[in-house]
Amino acid sequence: MAFAAFSTTAAPSSSDSIKKKSPVALLLLLPGILYLVLFFLAPLVSLLLTSFKVPAEFGDIGEFSYAFRWENYTDVISAYWPHILRSFGYAITATFFALIISYPLAYFIGVKARRWPLLQSLALVMVVAPFFISFLLRTLAWKQIFSDESFLVTSLKAMSLLAPDAHVTGTAFSVIFGLTYNFIPFMTLPLYTTLERLDVRYLEAGSDLYASPFHVFRKVTIPLSMPGIVAGTLLTFIPAAGDYINASREFLGGTGTQMMGNVIEANFLVLQNFPAGAALSIILMSAILVMVSFYVKKSGTEDLL
Amino acid sequence: MKSKPLPADPIIRELVRKAQSATMNRRALLTGAAAGATGLALSACSTGPAELTAAPDTSATDKLVRWDNWALYVDVDDAGNYPTIDAFEAQTGITVEYTEAVDDNNTYYAKVKDQLSLGRDIGADVVCLTDWMATRLIRFGYAQKLDRSKMPNVENLLPSLQNVDFDPGRELSIPWQGGFAGICWNKELLPGGIESVQDLWKADLKGRVGVLSEMRDTMGLIMLAQGVDISGDWGDDEFNAAIDEFSKQVADGQIRNIKGNSYKEDLVNGDTVAAIVWSGDIVQLNAENGNKWEFIVPDDGGTLWNDNFMVPIGSGAKSNVEEMINYYYDPEVAAEVAAYVNYITPVVGAKEAMMAIDPELAENKLIFPDDEMLSKAFVFRELDSSEEQKYNTAFQSVVLGAA
Numbered sequence: 001m002a003f004a005a006f007s008t009t010a011a012p013s014s015s016d017s018i019k020k021k022s023p024v025a026l027l028l029l030l031p032g033i034l035y036l037v038l039f040f041l042a043p044l045v046s047l048l049l050t051s052f053k054v055p056a057e058f059g060d061i062g063e064f065s066y067a068f069r070w071e072n073y074t075d076v077i078s079a080y081w082p083h084i085l086r087s088f089g090y091a092i093t094a095t096f097f098a099l100i101i102s103y104p105l106a107y108f109i110g111v112k113a114r115r116w117p118l119l120q121s122l123a124l125v126m127v128v129a130p131f132f133i134s135f136l137l138r139t140l141a142w143k144q145i146f147s148d149e150s151f152l153v154t155s156l157k158a159m160s161l162l163a164p165d166a167h168v169t170g171t172a173f174s175v176i177f178g179l180t181y182n183f184i185p186f187m188t189l190p191l192y193t194t195l196e197r198l199d200v201r202y203l204e205a206g207s208d209l210y211a212s213p214f215h216v217f218r219k220v221t222i223p224l225s226m227p228g229i230v231a232g233t234l235l236t237f238i239p240a241a242g243d244y245i246n247a248s249r250e251f252l253g254g255t256g257t258q259m260m261g262n263v264i265e266a267n268f269l270v271l272q273n274f275p276a277g278a279a280l281s282i283i284l285m286s287a288i289l290v291m292v293s294f295y296v297k298k299s300g301t302e303d304l305l
Numbered sequence: 306m307k308s309k310p311l312p313a314d315p316i317i318r319e320l321v322r323k324a325q326s327a328t329m330n331r332r333a334l335l336t337g338a339a340a341g342a343t344g345l346a347l348s349a350c351s352t353g354p355a356e357l358t359a360a361p362d363t364s365a366t367d368k369l370v371r372w373d374n375w376a377l378y379v380d381v382d383d384a385g386n387y388p389t390i391d392a393f394e395a396q397t398g399i400t401v402e403y404t405e406a407v408d409d410n411n412t413y414y415a416k417v418k419d420q421l422s423l424g425r426d427i428g429a430d431v432v433c434l435t436d437w438m439a440t441r442l443i444r445f446g447y448a449q450k451l452d453r454s455k456m457p458n459v460e461n462l463l464p465s466l467q468n469v470d471f472d473p474g475r476e477l478s479i480p481w482q483g484g485f486a487g488i489c490w491n492k493e494l495l496p497g498g499i500e501s502v503q504d505l506w507k508a509d510l511k512g513r514v515g516v517l518s519e520m521r522d523t524m525g526l527i528m529l530a531q532g533v534d535i536s537g538d539w540g541d542d543e544f545n546a547a548i549d550e551f552s553k554q555v556a557d558g559q560i561r562n563i564k565g566n567s568y569k570e571d572l573v574n575g576d577t578v579a580a581i582v583w584s585g586d587i588v589q590l591n592a593e594n595g596n597k598w599e600f601i602v603p604d605d606g607g608t609l610w611n612d613n614f615m616v617p618i619g620s621g622a623k624s625n626v627e628e629m630i631n632y633y634y635d636p637e638v639a640a641e642v643a644a645y646v647n648y649i650t651p652v653v654g655a656k657e658a659m660m661a662i663d664p665e666l667a668e669n670k671l672i673f674p675d676d677e678m679l680s681k682a683f684v685f686r687e688l689d690s691s692e693e694q695k696y697n698t699a700f701q702s703v704v705l706g707a708a
Binding site: 059060061062079080082083143144147148149150165167169170249250254255256257258262263266268269270271272273 | 409411412414415418441444445511512513518555558560561562563564565567570571574575576690693694697698701702703704705706707
């Protein structure tokens, strides 16, 4: 394009052909652009404007007027900083456990089970199968399994593995458990897709060169499956950090385990304090954006995004 | 931009054209974004308070009532039909679309408030909300004025409910059902029982106590236990003393969970052994799970509330709704509903009608409270909007574990 400007005679044909194409390309892009503007950009602008609002003068509940009150941000951080830290703490822990559990599983399905295609597809179906049932129902089922008078908890107490006055629901354990459980498929599937293409001849070459199995795993398998690890951890961490179902008091959480999603929900739906809810949403988004770009940079897989 | 003639040299001319179109594009983009943002800002501004007018009534041509209500709040038979609604439909030819859409006053309000503030239809012609939320809707002008002359049966309304602060003369709201918030316990796991809110804080109940996420009920009971008359003239000091107690019990792990209607699950699965609850639910829980729980209004007092029929400003079915309210104020119909939902019916004469259905239920003090029961029940005083905001925030801080 830039060079076309300098060529006076040869250019017209090529720039004409581009011009001929562009309305079609634009037309094809239009739905996508409209969608983004309507459902992403406009709400984002509205959210940002809301986050700086002040209570309307002599206003009633839920009435706010436009202003630039940046203190909304410091207010919510000082009121809810434990929830912000807790959200990321829980999400990181859940992502870690999901990775530890999913990697061997994905390795088994993607590498070990190659010789038995039927087993491979069966195992994949089993990973995806839980999606056929609403995840709300599955989380509620865990709540029942972990309840105080349940078989599991009473037997753990009978075996003195759990203190008599201890309980499981409403604790950090149950929330992290729920997050891990619910996001394991999101971790397993991307890991599977990279491990499935893993060329085992590299592993053989490694052992031919007298590397121990652990060394081969660390130097060959892990680097080759890095795209899957990065994709899986992102797909787990991002939704887990903003999740409000598992930590909700209606599901596996309690008052001591509330995450940012719950605080945002309470500010929007219960307190009608829209600026606080909006400010928290913006903080959550920016924090995730910063952490994710740092992570992607560190793991050297920018070209993935 | 077009004022200056372009240079003669074709190469330079092409360059200038490129540069101009580039700035044009950038400028257009920026203007577009700015216009979009302004548009958003303006559209959001227009939601300010304006005099709302009721939608035109199309009841004569459109025989439909869309009714949003709470769960387990109307009679249901084993086949899943609503007998009293079916009878009304057969009698009048009006179709009723009944939806259990209200799970919590606050969240329901949050869902419909934008349409209400614009005077638009919210997808419901009548909705039953609690007194304090009715207060808010009336204050904002979101409820339609009802024609009492079309509802002669409403003369059967209990005298004590004829005049309320938020709606003198009952022109905008008509009670549906009422109830108490009190305490209950699991008789199998806690044979000794409990007598007061103080008993909930006993060491042997640590981590097994549930309370309601409805601020007025939980705080009301705690304040009553601290000797405050919640209907009377109390202020920040009394409220803060109760919030301190509440916050301490949550921080100590005495209170296991704070929930809306779903507290029932915790009682059923045994996570909570004793709880602050609503009266009618316990009767239904006992019917479904064996007679396991006992409900009392503590001697220090419990809260008393009503849920009220209201016609949202954007509904065009006011006359149909009035006909339906009139139908439900027939004592026999009221008794039929009360026999199922077990909440306090506001209809005079329902007790006599109940004698014919189930004499035992007619003696049930939770449905037909006697004077002794009513002397222990208090209505949480009306809060102005700044108080409501302040107390709600304090309460939610504890609920979210941020206090």
